[in-house]
Amino acid sequence: MFRNIVAVSNSNVVRQIAAAVAGVALVVVLWSFLAAETISARIPNPLEVVGTIVNNFFDIPELKYIYYSSSGLFENVLYTVQNVLTSVFMGTAAGMMFGIALARSRLLKWILEPPLLVIGTFPVVMLLPFFTMWFGTDRVAQYGLVLFYTFITVTLVARQATLNVAGYFEDFARSLGASRGFFRYRVIVPAVVPEVIGAVRISLAAGWGFEAVAEILGAPLGAGRLIQVFSVAVMTADIFGVLIVIGVIAVITDGLVALAGKWIVKWRD
């Protein structure tokens, strides 16, 4: 029976992978068809885009004409990835602590919840000019936006998850002798992790876009900066190349977070 279960699961996985490959192949076919019907400056064909990724990987000569220094796709994408991951990590840590504190402290709730709810309604991208004004082209300006978005998202999720958990378990835990601190670290934190993982995935998904926009406005490196340079030079295939590389990295990152999340919350159904 165990062999049958493994066989069925493996065939399901194989089917899922096959379906995904078929989906990508369909997109590529459609893309090739559209590229054939128009000029390269509008929609380059897939092979041309792959060529730009290979050619630009370590060096992009066009950058020298604008920034007097050269770098490649790898270095720029690495800059973006580092910013996104760092800011999501920092935003998650801060958001989780703040969300739990907000749910557990009446004073904090009264003072901070109203402004937090208002700030949470701001369109995040509208804050970008402020980050640029305050931090210029410093790296803080780039990951500040992603950090802010992640912090707000995780805070609100952690706060609500804490309220749900505390309401359900607190009496029981106290009747077993748990102090407030023990309850916070042994009950609340592990219980809210599943919800926070969901918020992290949402933040990552949006984070790539926010980071790219922040880099467009003024960054020494980054995928967004490359997109800006290539768009000025009407290098459409190169733009597609950057987008595809970032997209693949985003999918891989999300997959890794999902896998890690699945392991962390293996206790859940």
Place this chain on the structure above:
Amino acid sequence: MEGLKAPAHRQIDNDTGDNRNSQTLARKSDANSSYTIELRNVTKCFRMETGEELVAVDGVSMSIRPGEMICVLGPSGQGKSTLLNLIAGFIEPTAGEILVRGHPVVGPGPDRGVVFQRDTLFGWRRVEANIAFGLEARGVPAAERRRIVERYLKLIDLEHFGKAWPKQLSGGMRRRVAIATVFANEPDVLLMDEPFVGLDYVLRAALHKVLLDLWADSRCTVFFVTHDIDEALALADRVLVVSHGRIVYEAPVELDRPRSAEALVSSHASELRLKIMHHIGSDSSTET
């Protein structure tokens, strides 16, 4: 720690033939001394959204001896769970006094373990970690915790499930773990709020046996809320009927333990059952 002063960590004798600990012996010798639980003219009122005041418990006075198992019966919404929550320290009385071992109740504490109707297993902790939760919270050393957990896993017949996640357990197994979690903390008082509601007869009978075995081992005082008369007769030393926030009937259950199916349909049991049914929903004064 809130509530009463937490009991000192107890040395558990690990003899194969005798699993009593010193606290159990002390409870037995206390049987003729002061009460474990005392309620003195306790009233609890709740203010509704409409502004009206609801009297959930109305001037209740009662005493429960050490080691006694009391079942509190009554229809829904008559104050049974409110009484339990008052003794547990989750809510404060509007008037009156509640004493546990002579000390006023000022909040929840490990001396009064609670088994809730809802599932309170911590899903992110394995079975053995769930049972150890209270011990860990009270700073019991790891080696001692392991011994106590192993002992209770054996007592509830789940010794091979220590490493299992709660999601891997059936409903009955989860209930056993919940009961063991509270017993492992060795409370003086065990408060159970309709813990077996919704379970089928066979499972319920099995859980009664688990509870009675653990109670015989620890001999703590048990305050068991139920709306099932047969359950009360199967478990209790004494039954109380609560109606409209007052105790309207109280009687000892004079049946030998273990209680067989025949004993539960004996004339004494039948007479008691009739009297209980008569008083459920009644607002007459207390009658013994």
